[in-house]
Amino acid sequence: MTVSMPSSVDETLRLLSDDPAATILAGGTDAMVEINYEHRRPASVVSLRRVNELATWSIDGGTVRLGATVPYVEIMNSELAAASPGLAQASRTVGSSQIRNTGTVGGNLATGSPAGDTIPVLAALDAIVEIASVRGIREVAVVDLIVGVKRTVLEPDELIVAIRFPVASGPQEFLKIGPRNAMVISVASCALVINQAERSVACALGSVSPAPLRCGDAEEFAAANIDWTSDGIRITDPRTLETFGSMVADAASPIDDHRSTAAYRKHGIAVMARRALTRATTS
Amino acid sequence: MTSTDTGHTYRLNVNGSDRVVDGSWLGESLLYVLRERLGLPGTKNACEQGECGACSVLIDGVLVCSCLELAAAAVGTDIVTVEGIGNAGPTDGNGLTDVQRAFVTEGAVQCGFCTPGLIVAVHDLLDDNPEPSRSETHEALAGHLCRCTGYGRIEAAVEHVIEIRRD
Ligand SMILES: Cc1cc2nc3c(=O)[nH]c(=O)nc-3n(C[C@H](O)[C@H](O)[C@H](O)COP(=O)(O)OP(=O)(O)OC[C@H]3O[C@@H](n4cnc5c(N)ncnc54)[C@H](O)[C@@H]3O)c2cc1C
Numbered sequence: 371m372t373v374s375m376p377s378s379v380d381e382t383l384r385l386l387s388d389d390p391a392a393t394i395l396a397g398g399t400d401a402m403v404e405i406n407y408e409h410r411r412p413a414s415v416v417s418l419r420r421v422n423e424l425a426t427w428s429i430d431g432g433t434v435r436l437g438a439t440v441p442y443v444e445i446m447n448s449e450l451a452a453a454s455p456g457l458a459q460a461s462r463t464v465g466s467s468q469i470r471n472t473g474t475v476g477g478n479l480a481t482g483s484p485a486g487d488t489i490p491v492l493a494a495l496d497a498i499v500e501i502a503s504v505r506g507i508r509e510v511a512v513v514d515l516i517v518g519v520k521r522t523v524l525e526p527d528e529l530i531v532a533i534r535f536p537v538a539s540g541p542q543e544f545l546k547i548g549p550r551n552a553m554v555i556s557v558a559s560c561a562l563v564i565n566q567a568e569r570s571v572a573c574a575l576g577s578v579s580p581a582p583l584r585c586g587d588a589e590e591f592a593a594a595n596i597d598w599t600s601d602g603i604r605i606t607d608p609r610t611l612e613t614f615g616s617m618v619a620d621a622a623s624p625i626d627d628h629r630s631t632a633a634y635r636k637h638g639i640a641v642m643a644r645r646a647l648t649r650a651t652t653s
Numbered sequence: 654m655t656s657t658d659t660g661h662t663y664r665l666n667v668n669g670s671d672r673v674v675d676g677s678w679l680g681e682s683l684l685y686v687l688r689e690r691l692g693l694p695g696t697k698n699a700c701e702q703g704e705c706g707a708c709s710v711l712i713d714g715v716l717v718c719s720c721l722e723l724a725a726a727a728v729g730t731d732i733v734t735v736e737g738i739g740n741a742g743p744t745d746g747n748g749l750t751d752v753q754r755a756f757v758t759e760g761a762v763q764c765g766f767c768t769p770g771l772i773v774a775v776h777d778l779l780d781d782n783p784e785p786s787r788s789e790t791h792e793a794l795a796g797h798l799c800r801c802t803g804y805g806r807i808e809a810a811v812e813h814v815i816e817i818r819r820d
Binding site for chain 2: 553
């Protein structure tokens with residue numbers, strides 16, 4: 371077995387090109403569990419610890435560019451929290467301090483679990499993933515990156531370098547259901563992104579479908595029934611909130627599994643979607 | 654793992670000393686290497702999946718689960734375990750830090766298995782935020798499981814340290 375510690379993206383890409391079977395190691399919070407439990411026996415590991423350029427972020431004009439290995443704790447505690455409150459809320463629900471200190475959005479996306487908490491937020495933000503290899507850079511929307519349960523379109527020698535999404539222009543909410551307030555793999559989750567400038571609503575769900583799920587009909591319904599004012603959004607008819615909740619739940623296709631039942635997940639989604647829109651309108 | 658794949662040697666900086674890790678398989682976690690190769694059993698092994706916090710250490714001053722760190726990829730970092738947590742600050746006649754002393758006096762140690770991880774985490778919390786609210790303490794320590802105390806005694810120990818450090 372070998373462990374490489376490249377110090378630049380270029381060097382990383384060359385290593386991955388020479389050895390596409392290598393396991394990329396970012397925070398290790400998914401990969402090390404698999405190694406400890408012998409679900410994965412890598413012949414080689416490429417650690418991103420010293421690739422400092424992947425751990426930086428910038429806000430340029432209206433766009434956030436988040437390096438793949440920026441840890442959750444930084445998303446919560448830096449200016450990123452104001453630029454992307456939905457992502458900051460989702461980050462704060464991940465695991466524990468220890469997991470948030472090391473876990474990364476790049477790792478969350480590459481794992482591609484239906485329960486990955488950043489995925490619904492990034493799907494609602496129409497985020498773009500920058501993927502690099504020695505062949506160059508390609509850009510893929512988050513909703514197209516993950517194609518099934520823990521299945522992505524990443525080639526073995528490809529590296530996620532960054533994720534881009536617009537700076538918040540309006541309220542964002544992330545809600546998640548699980549048995550505790552911490553250390554929870556979500557039973558169901560819901561992200562809501564209101565874009566005041568464009569007068570649009572985006573809603574995406576987690577843990578209720580194999581791949582990221584947007585709720586198009588509910589989004590259009592909400593956008594059409596919101597009172598768009600210059601100092602925030604209002605909803606005059608309270609039934610709008612209920613209808614929005616049930617339309618979002620209709621978009622979900624949950625299953626029964628060891629964590630919950632499909633029926634509970636659908637119920638939970640309706641409650642979370644209604645709550646998310648309520649919070650967005652009253653805050 | 655093949656038999657030819659276990660003879661690797663590398664160096665780690667643990668508690669301020671340069672340590673040689675010998676004869677290892679490179680897939681070993683930092684937790685395993687600390688306990689089984691470097692003779693530092695203070696860091697506890699319970700879940701090996703980041704759920705229990707018993708293996709918490711500091712890497713470059715950041716609180717992490719050592720079970721989720723690949724030891725061979727921690728080369729070049731500064732690792733602090735519970736054995737070295739008192740090196741940086743004052744200790745009493747028994748070599749205990751204020752946090753360790755407070756755990757003893759408040760009865761926060763029962764079977765003791767979760768204690769080393771909590772000691773490291775409470776130092777990390779209070780060095781960063783000397784006056785955490787109760788809910789900040791809960792959030793900071795949510796990654797630790799204790800099956801004896803019901804957490805009340807641990808919370809009391811944290812409050813105790815906050816008070817002593819205030820004076
Ligand atoms: C105790 C515990 C609690 C957790 N709680 C949550 C939770 O609440 N919510 C949640 O969503 N997740 C949770 N997780 C899962 C995990 O923490 C997240 O998925 C995290 O974002 C993974 O990031 P990482 O940097 O640690 O990834 P790693 O483990 O380093 O890598 C994960 C996978 O992605 C690949 N990879 C990593 N970076 C890149 C890259 N830049 N380009 C290409 N491939 C890459 C790796 O090869 C590997 O296959 C938890 C994990 C643990 C252990």
